[in-house]
Amino acid sequence: MSGPVGKRDEERRRRNKPEGGIETQSVDIANLIQIDVEIPVADENWEPLTKSYWDSFQSSGQAIFYEPTDWMTAYMLMEVLDRWLKPQDVRVGEDRPAQQEGGEVTYLFEPKILAMPGATLNAILKGLTALMATEGDRRRLKIELERKAAREAAVEGTVTDIVSRRSEAFG
Numbered sequence: 767m768s769g770p771v772g773k774r775d776e777e778r779r780r781r782n783k784p785e786g787g788i789e790t791q792s793v794d795i796a797n798l799i800q801i802d803v804e805i806p807v808a809d810e811n812w813e814p815l816t817k818s819y820w821d822s823f824q825s826s827g828q829a830i831f832y833e834p835t836d837w838m839t840a841y842m843l844m845e846v847l848d849r850w851l852k853p854q855d856v857r858v859g860e861d862r863p864a865q866q867e868g869g870e871v872t873y874l875f876e877p878k879i880l881a882m883p884g885a886t887l888n889a890i891l892k893g894l895t896a897l898m899a900t901e902g903d904r905r906r907l908k909i910e911l912e913r914k915a916a917r918e919a920a921v922e923g924t925v926t927d928i929v930s931r932r933s934e935a936f937g
Contacts, residue, residue, distance in 0.1 A: 771905045772908075773905075774905070803833065805824060815847075819847070823840050823899075828899075839896070840897055847890055852879075853877035854877065854879070856876055857875055
């Protein structure tokens with residue numbers, strides 16, 4: 767679907783039935799159970815940002831749609847991301863012996879954090895889009911997730927409903 771990301775169903779002013787319909791999935795994250803799908807274990811050597819991203823996949827609502835291939839795709843993307851977040855050995859010079867002929871050249875390396883190439887970042891983001899990693903990605907697929915616990919807390923008054931507060935303040 768091309769164009770800007772559509773609004774959530776409850777944010778629409780006109781209640782015309784959207785083309786193709788919207789799939790709304792109410793998800794209780796606290797009781798999310800994966801049946802017959804084994805989730806790979808995070809690599810203990812991953813950078814903290816990579817580990818956090820991996821953990822967020824497991825607690826996200828779209829995880830109920832994931833098959834083993836989706837989990838492996840996510841794992842592979844985390845591996846690529848982790849490699850670019852870690853320092854890499856970069857050649858900074860060379861050590862040549864006094865005699866040029868027959869001498870062995872030794873290269874000097876230093877660990878440095880390199881800027882991620884745009885093509886690599888784009889490939890990672892494209893893979894995350896395929897996994898419905900952001901709300902915009904899910905909206906493009908006409909999937910909306912609602913967190914039951916958050917809704918119940920809002921009804922009890924323990925959480926401020928930002929959307930209603932905004933509409934009250936700005937009409």
